[in-house]
Amino acid sequence: MNLSDHSKVRDMARKAKHDSDDTLQKATNLFWKQGYHATSLKDLEQTLDLGPGSIYAQFGSKAGVFEAALKNYADSRQAELERHIEKSSSVLQGLASYAASFRTLCDRDAPSVSCMMMKSVTELHATEPALQSVASDLLDATEAMFTAQFVRAKKAGELPNYADPHFLGAWLQSEIMGIRTYAQKKDTQSTVPKLADALAQRVLALPTTV
């Protein structure tokens, strides 16, 4: 059983021109940058270098591409958080390191300074409830990862007994959302690092201020 075989394919008649991971990543970056409504199928065709037929064969609809892209995005974000946790000696230090990583938000050349899940949950609230729900669930999964870390911190004695991991998870997610939205304004390169540092400091100070 190969890691990357397409198990349903019995006779490989023609291998896909485009690696499908690469296609999904391109779609993710485009939707992340432009949002759902501002991205047309023509945009997708050009970016993915694929005809409309191929796109519909793979994803079924524009909404289908978007949903796959959202999940792909959420996966990489969760992997990123795990990296910060793993390389840190204590739980709170891992979370603080993650918070501090938003110092560089304005310098990165990512498709958007904001988070794709955040953007989607806001953009699609009134017009695309099904997709909005997917984005909301993925954000909840991310919040659950924060919460799980605060539970670990409590068990490790890094936080007092009365600390509420669920509240802290929600709080941390809200703080990060705030910084990322603030960073969408013009000329925030000098302020955003200060906000990220302040957040990292507050995470480290939780043992005495929670």
Place this chain on the structure above:
Amino acid sequence: MNLSDHSKVRDMARKAKHDSDDTLQKATNLFWKQGYHATSLKDLEQTLDLGPGSIYAQFGSKAGVFEAALKNYADSRQAELERHIEKSSSVLQGLASYAASFRTLCDRDAPSVSCMMMKSVTELHATEPALQSVASDLLDATEAMFTAQFVRAKKAGELPNYADPHFLGAWLQSEIMGIRTYAQKKDTQSTVPKLADALAQRVLALPTTV
């Protein structure tokens, strides 16, 4: 000189069918709810009860309607902040009262739980730079109001000398953005009030923690 006369009109030949303040408010609510790209001119025609010709005579373009709506929205938000400041005995208490007002974010039946300026600055970043810039400037004006209040608080001795009003203004705006974005997720009615309370507490604690 009447407060509400249209000074350029010499001979009033036919009075506008629709009060133009009401029209603008309807447009604001629609764009606030749905965003720029998801709102079509047909939507506007139906909501404003106006033909396309009337809309173009008043606003020039869809972008023109949106810009007017944004400015109208920013005006009411700033008036709201001023109300909280005026009715409070101290500056920090006014800001804390404003922060605490987001407790009820999920209960209100506003067009969106999020802020129209925030939504716009995020949605339009890649696709409509001119409108994004307008939204960014309006957010900066709001931040400047926060900063001005922190300056007042310093002068009134509510904050220590080393407090940085510019940072605090940015920080408060970022905090509010975080709560409002978090509130866009499903089922956050129980958490949002806690986040708003915690923010209000932190504002009141600034004298000793800044």
Place this chain on the structure above:
DNA sequence: GCTCAATTTGAGCGCTTGCTCAAAAATGGA
């Protein structure tokens, strides 16, 4: 080299988009 299923292609469908403009309707002032 042929077979044949998987994949790609792209013309084009019905519909919607943002927008225009000439004609109609409305009303204060003469």
Place this chain on the structure above:
DNA sequence: TCCATTTTTGAGCAAGCGCTCAAATTGAGC
């Protein structure tokens, strides 16, 4: 009453939308 002026109307344009599907293209297995 009728003029002058403004506002409303709405048919309709060119372009773009999401999407379909029959035909062409590809390449691994025989």
